[in-house]
Amino acid sequence: MNEKEQAKVNKMSKNKNTNKNTEIEVKEFEINKEGKLIPCYELKVGKKIIGTLEETEPKKISVIMDGETAMVVKTVEEGIEAVIRQWNLFQ
Numbered sequence: 475m476n477e478k479e480q481a482k483v484n485k486m487s488k489n490k491n492t493n494k495n496t497e498i499e500v501k502e503f504e505i506n507k508e509g510k511l512i513p514c515y516e517l518k519v520g521k522k523i524i525g526t527l528e529e530t531e532p533k534k535i536s537v538i539m540d541g542e543t544a545m546v547v548k549t550v551e552e553g554i555e556a557v558i559r560q561w562n563l564f565q
Contacts (some may be wrong), residue, residue, distance in 0.1 A: 498524070498558065515550060517557050525557030 501516040505528070515527040526538040527550060535553045537545045539560060547553045 500554065515554070517554065519561070524561045525553075527557075529554040 494513050499518045504511045513529040517525045528536045532546045535547050536543050537553045539558050
């Protein structure tokens with residue numbers, strides 16, 4: 475993730491209840507599923523994992539929250555936005 479994308483993540487993660495920014499760490503890694511390496515992204519606030527993205531196919535990103543696939547989006551950016559939106563609603 476480049477600096478521009480990280481800055482956008484930080485901007486989107488503003489906590490409305492306390493009106494202060496919360497830093498969200500995005501960690502990129504790969505997992506091996508059925509012999510294929512799948513790019514994944516883990517979103518963390520402090521030590522808590524708030525969501526994971528798995529790029530199962532080109533333009534098909536699974537958004538995983540609370541251990542279940544919550545939705546499928548077309549881009550990593552859309553997935554990050556969805557996780558942050560959900561996290562802001564239920565924190």
